[in-house]
Amino acid sequence: MSDPVLKPSPVKSPAFGSPVVKSAILKSAVLKSMTGYAQARVEQGGWAVQLSLRSVNHRFLDLRIRMPEGWDALETEIRRVAREHVRRGHLDVTLHVEAASSHSISINREVAVEYLKAAKSLGEQFGMKSDPDLAAILRLPGVTSSGAPAEDEIEKLTELVRSCLTQAIGRLDQMKQVEGRALREELSQRLATVGEHAKQIEILAARARPAYAKRLEARLKELLGNFALDPARLAQEAAFAAEHSDTTEELARLRSHVLQFRGLLDAGGEVGKKLDFLLQEMQRETNTLLSKTNGIDADGLEITRLGLDLKSEIEKLREQVQNIE
Numbered sequence: 001m002s003d004p005v006l007k008p009s010p011v012k013s014p015a016f017g018s019p020v021v022k023s024a025i026l027k028s029a030v031l032k033s034m035t036g037y038a039q040a041r042v043e044q045g046g047w048a049v050q051l052s053l054r055s056v057n058h059r060f061l062d063l064r065i066r067m068p069e070g071w072d073a074l075e076t077e078i079r080r081v082a083r084e085h086v087r088r089g090h091l092d093v094t095l096h097v098e099a100a101s102s103h104s105i106s107i108n109r110e111v112a113v114e115y116l117k118a119a120k121s122l123g124e125q126f127g128m129k130s131d132p133d134l135a136a137i138l139r140l141p142g143v144t145s146s147g148a149p150a151e152d153e154i155e156k157l158t159e160l161v162r163s164c165l166t167q168a169i170g171r172l173d174q175m176k177q178v179e180g181r182a183l184r185e186e187l188s189q190r191l192a193t194v195g196e197h198a199k200q201i202e203i204l205a206a207r208a209r210p211a212y213a214k215r216l217e218a219r220l221k222e223l224l225g226n227f228a229l230d231p232a233r234l235a236q237e238a239a240f241a242a243e244h245s246d247t248t249e250e251l252a253r254l255r256s257h258v259l260q261f262r263g264l265l266d267a268g269g270e271v272g273k274k275l276d277f278l279l280q281e282m283q284r285e286t287n288t289l290l291s292k293t294n295g296i297d298a299d300g301l302e303i304t305r306l307g308l309d310l311k312s313e314i315e316k317l318r319e320q321v322q323n324i325e
Helices: 072-085 109-126 134-138 151-224 231-245 248-267 272-291 298-321
Strands: 036-044 047-056 061-066 089-099 105-107 144-146
Touching (some): 061 072, 072 089, 109 134, 151 248, 248 272, 272 298
Parallel strands (some): 061 089
Antiparallel strands (some): 047 089
């Protein structure tokens, strides 16, 4: 069954520009962006764990983990903790593990020799002479490795990773909330523009209806010439034409969607998908509204202009909503 918050109720919705639509945010809701970066480091028991998190927008949760070779046993815990706290977004997790002096550091001399040979060969090829930088060689992949933890230390190290990741996610969440507040402000301003445009269209459409009926009658007289017009048939044709050019339902549904959008912004939380759905519906109503506008007289041309501006604002809203969790 569909979410009741997305059901339009055009009959009872208040008019555009009413106090309900323009009301200020009454409570401190938490709206989160999917964009953020955070880092945390924890040291204990001779081990140091550092985790870096980078998040960008994505339709679902896309989790990617980078870690040193030989530490795969920690990946399961990282995934479990991350999934508990993050619902949507592309999340890159980078793990660094350092051993204290009590743990041995081994050097893969064969790998180091190959790096040195490659450096010497390149130097001879390009006529460059320089002494090798041993510190730089030691930092190259595969040259050094710290002693892996013993079996009895795996559980202890897992706790360390869990603690570090929880801290990093907390900091990431703070940044996402800061970004979310900025997004909310921009969305609110654009939503107000959408409501104002729709209110102007509603006024113009109501003013254009009588003028449209008169133009229809004049056009029929021009086409029929001296033939007498049957008032009943004229009324029937006018009603038929008015039905196919009436935008009352589209404006009512658009009004309802604007109210629901505002309600979701006020509620906060994981509302990104619902907001995107509402904007799709708003764009559909705007397209239908434009297809019913004749765009001949001044009012019609103004409705067309406002409708096109409305489409532009809705599209900008959709671009920003893609970043909301």
